[in-house]
Amino acid sequence: MLINNLELSHFRNYDHFFIEFDKGINILIGGNAQGKTNIIEAIYLLSVCRSFRTHINDQMIQFDYNFAKVKGNIYSNQRNHQAELVLSKENKKAKIDGKDVLKISEYVGYLNVVVFVPDDLSLVKGSPSTRRKFIDLELSKISPIYAFYLAKYNRLLKERNQYLKLLSKKNGKYDDYLETIDEQMVDVQLKVIEKRENFIERLSKNVKDVYKSIADNEEYVDLHYLCFIKKKDKEELLKLYKKEFSRDLKYLSTTHGIHKEDMKIMIDRKSAHQYASQGQQRTIVLSIKIALLELIKEEIGEYPILLLDDVLSELDDQRKTKLLDILNNRIQTFITTTSIDGIEHHVIKEAKKININRKEKQ
Numbered sequence: 001m002l003i004n005n006l007e008l009s010h011f012r013n014y015d016h017f018f019i020e021f022d023k024g025i026n027i028l029i030g031g032n033a034q035g036k037t038n039i040i041e042a043i044y045l046l047s048v049c050r051s052f053r054t055h056i057n058d059q060m061i062q063f064d065y066n067f068a069k070v071k072g073n074i075y076s077n078q079r080n081h082q083a084e085l086v087l088s089k090e091n092k093k094a095k096i097d098g099k100d101v102l103k104i105s106e107y108v109g110y111l112n113v114v115v116f117v118p119d120d121l122s123l124v125k126g127s128p129s130t131r132r133k134f135i136d137l138e139l140s141k142i143s144p145i146y147a148f149y150l151a152k153y154n155r156l157l158k159e160r161n162q163y164l165k166l167l168s169k170k171n172g173k174y175d176d177y178l179e180t181i182d183e184q185m186v187d188v189q190l191k192v193i194e195k196r197e198n199f200i201e202r203l204s205k206n207v208k209d210v211y212k213s214i215a216d217n218e219e220y221v222d223l224h225y226l227c228f229i230k231k232k233d234k235e236e237l238l239k240l241y242k243k244e245f246s247r248d249l250k251y252l253s254t255t256h257g258i259h260k261e262d263m264k265i266m267i268d269r270k271s272a273h274q275y276a277s278q279g280q281q282r283t284i285v286l287s288i289k290i291a292l293l294e295l296i297k298e299e300i301g302e303y304p305i306l307l308l309d310d311v312l313s314e315l316d317d318q319r320k321t322k323l324l325d326i327l328n329n330r331i332q333t334f335i336t337t338t339s340i341d342g343i344e345h346h347v348i349k350e351a352k353k354i355n356i357n358r359k360e361k362q
């Protein structure tokens with residue numbers, strides 16, 4: 001999978017901008033606040049119709065304008081496609097090969113990307129919801145049926161919580177209607193659990209190897225799925241919902257379910273959340289992202305694009321070299337950095353260097 005070029009109109013600090021990319025490594029070099037991350041953001045936006053920085057369209061539209069356009073020529077599935085997104089303050093309109101795309105699900109998949117941004121360190125240090133969001137987003141990209149199950153579960157969960165409110169005003173007993181919702185919730189959860197389990201197990205296998213090669217030591221990283229139920233069985237789950245009914249009714253919300261799960265990240269069999277240093281956290285997250293590349297390739301048959309925002313400055317020289325050793329021309333990669341001075345690595349030497357500075361913005 002490749003993005004051949006990118007055209008921006010009134011996107012962030014870009015008025016009109018056109019850029020062509022190399023199919024290997026592209027390094028975006030420039031001082032602070034010049035617009036390097038904005039380019040990474042635009043590529044990401046073109047991929048999943050949303051930004052990794054904001055959900056407010058207006059923030060991405062150039063100051064004093066009322067629309068922004070992001071366009072790119074993509075090579076995927078052995079074909080070239082023109083992807084286009086127009087952002088207004090209220091909505092986003094997508095086109096593929098000049099035709100309007102009405103459903104996001106029909107758009108996502110043309111351009112698959114894996115992104116690493118400094119904020120991703122929250123994958124280790126943040127709350128369970130950060131890790132759940134990561135799993136849900138990545139799994140939805142490679143498995144549309146997972147996205148379907150998840151959306152169904154969220155609808156049922158909302159319905160259940162609303163019904164609990166209604167019940168609390170009435171007789172407050174577990175009734176047939178709630179049982180019907182619970183049965184549907186249990187069925188869909190078992191499917192989500194199976195997918196999450198498989199995803200985390202496969203990712204964990206890849207992460208171990210990637211971490212070892214970047215850190216170049218014997219530290220051992222693995223991932224564990226913290227499922228909310230031990231015995232993944234329909235009857236057990238239904239029993240749990242009945243048992244916890246009074247508590248759910250008291251708090252007017254559903255205590256147990258896949259909306260409360262987590263993924264535990266371990267380093268040398270200790271919780272990375274509690275013990276990992278900044279450098280270890282960064283290496284763990286990077287390893288997870290790089291491990292994802294192989295997993296996506298196995299699923300969709302093509303490598304996604306890799307976007308690395310400001311990754312070089314925070315790694316020590318040894319980890320920097322090891323990371324660059326791993327990157328290669330099989331995967332189109334974008335790296336933003338303020339400087340490449342002093343990095344003597346063939347990957348840097350051979351990469352396409354793109355200077356991003358105020359003079360080149362327009």
Ligand SMILES: Nc1ncnc2c1ncn2[C@@H]1O[C@H](COP(=O)(O)OP(=O)(O)OP(=O)(O)O)[C@@H](O)[C@H]1O
Pocket residue numbers: 011012013014030031032033034035036037038039058059060061062063310336338
């Ligand atoms: N909606 C907008 N309209 C115009 N300019 C914007 C908009 N949003 C952000 N900017 C400008 O974009 C610039 C920041 O760009 P970006 O985040 O890509 O920087 P960067 O080159 O990655 O910098 P750093 O190295 O500091 O991370 C800032 O000058 C900011 O004012």
